[in-house]
Amino acid sequence: MVPKDPILRLGFVGTGGVATRHATILSGFDDVALVAATDVDPTRAAAFSEQFGAEAVDDVAALLARELDAVYVCVPPFAHRPAESSAEAQVAAAGLPLFVEKPLAPDLATAEAIGDRVGGVLTRVGHHWRCAEPVAQARALLADRTVRLVSATWWDKVPPVSWWAHRDLSGGPVVEQAIHVLDLARVLVGEVTEVSARAHGTVPGGDVDAVTTALLSFANGAVGTLSAASVLGAKHRAGLEIVADGLVVGVGEDWIEVRDGAAEPVRSEFDRWTACEAADRAFVDGVAGRPVDPVTSPPDYAEALRSHRLATAVARSAASGAPEKLS
Numbered sequence: 358m359v360p361k362d363p364i365l366r367l368g369f370v371g372t373g374g375v376a377t378r379h380a381t382i383l384s385g386f387d388d389v390a391l392v393a394a395t396d397v398d399p400t401r402a403a404a405f406s407e408q409f410g411a412e413a414v415d416d417v418a419a420l421l422a423r424e425l426d427a428v429y430v431c432v433p434p435f436a437h438r439p440a441e442s443s444a445e446a447q448v449a450a451a452g453l454p455l456f457v458e459k460p461l462a463p464d465l466a467t468a469e470a471i472g473d474r475v476g477g478v479l480t481r482v483g484h485h486w487r488c489a490e491p492v493a494q495a496r497a498l499l500a501d502r503t504v505r506l507v508s509a510t511w512w513d514k515v516p517p518v519s520w521w522a523h524r525d526l527s528g529g530p531v532v533e534q535a536i537h538v539l540d541l542a543r544v545l546v547g548e549v550t551e552v553s554a555r556a557h558g559t560v561p562g563g564d565v566d567a568v569t570t571a572l573l574s575f576a577n578g579a580v581g582t583l584s585a586a587s588v589l590g591a592k593h594r595a596g597l598e599i600v601a602d603g604l605v606v607g608v609g610e611d612w613i614e615v616r617d618g619a620a621e622p623v624r625s626e627f628d629r630w631t632a633c634e635a636a637d638r639a640f641v642d643g644v645a646g647r648p649v650d651p652v653t654s655p656p657d658y659a660e661a662l663r664s665h666r667l668a669t670a671v672a673r674s675a676a677s678g679a680p681e682k683l684s
């Protein structure tokens with residue numbers, strides 16, 4: 358008889374919206390058990406634990422006493438501070454793999470300091486767009502082309518979480534949200550070497566920018582823009598339009614639109630859940646020691662930090678009005 362793989366014991370720090378998404382997906386995997394969860398709001402930890410058959414515990418130390426194989430960290434951006442006592446630092450000090458949701462922090466210094474602490478363990482960050490089928494198709498279409506131009510867009514509403522509209526808590530719309538399209542621009546176009554950004558207005562009841570636009574210069578010579586808006590009633594558009602010679606590829610988390618030559622554009626829609634599932638599958642497989650394709654996996658902490666440096670550079674440039682260079 359072939360021995361069955363062991364069941365991996367998982368814990369959660371933070372039990373809000375995105376933790377519930379991960380736990381719903383993981384509950385469908387037959388090689389994991391959701392063992393324990395903690396949240397600064399114990400009623401949330403209790404409700405989450407009851408829903409997913411886990412044990413609610415008081416804090417990260419109690420979580421780490423439950424003989425876990427890996428931990429999901431799903432807290433809001435501000436809750437990664439201070440870096441020394443962050444959940445990531447504690448999980449890494451215990452030698453456990455960790456999946457942490459983007460953004461890594463509201464600011465750059467916290468994320469850099471956590472990055473210094475988690476280098477010794479397997480890490481994955483929730484940039485699950487990298488796992489999406491439309492992104493794989495865009496990558497294949499662009500493989501032999503010179504990309505000239507990219508327009509990255511995130512036009513949306515203010516998300517319904519209390520911390521989002523406050524710069525010190527969330528990092529603002531570019532760091533918290535549009536980082537998904539900046540991460541994808543790095544994957545499909547290349548590294549950005551300089552940004553110059555402007556913003557206009559603030560969202561009602563908060564101090565984050567209502568809209569931001571930025572000019573992006575890429576190391577390979579491509580040029581691009583980012584535009585983010587948080588003043589709408591619903592998500593209008595989130596994705597990239599990429600121009601190569603004779604080709605336009607529009608791509609997002611769950612869609613792709615291609616115009617090749619003079620042909621009419623062809624649009625395909627996908628189920629976004631599939632990419633979310635693939636991200637969790639890649640993490641669990643990595644923890645279990647099974648082979649994982651790095652191209653279609655979520656990034657590790659060091660790689661996500663490069664996207665975080667880019668997003669925080671855009672935010673700094675929007676605040677100061679001065680260009681920001683990236684090495």
Ligand SMILES: NC(=O)c1ccc[n+]([C@@H]2O[C@H](COP(=O)([O-])OP(=O)(O)OC[C@H]3O[C@@H](n4cnc5c(N)ncnc54)[C@H](O)[C@@H]3O)[C@@H](O)[C@H]2O)c1
Nearest residue numbers: 371372373374375396397398432433434436458459460483
């Ligand atoms: N990758 C994605 O598609 C995606 C989608 C949604 C959210 N996110 C990210 O996930 C993070 C959380 O977002 P959310 O929508 O789940 O927020 P949320 O407010 O719904 O949940 C966050 C939870 O963390 C808890 N918390 C706060 N500080 C904590 C601490 N120090 N220790 C333990 N628990 C703490 C809160 O009480 C809350 O229950 C954000 O950074 C967000 O950007 C990513």
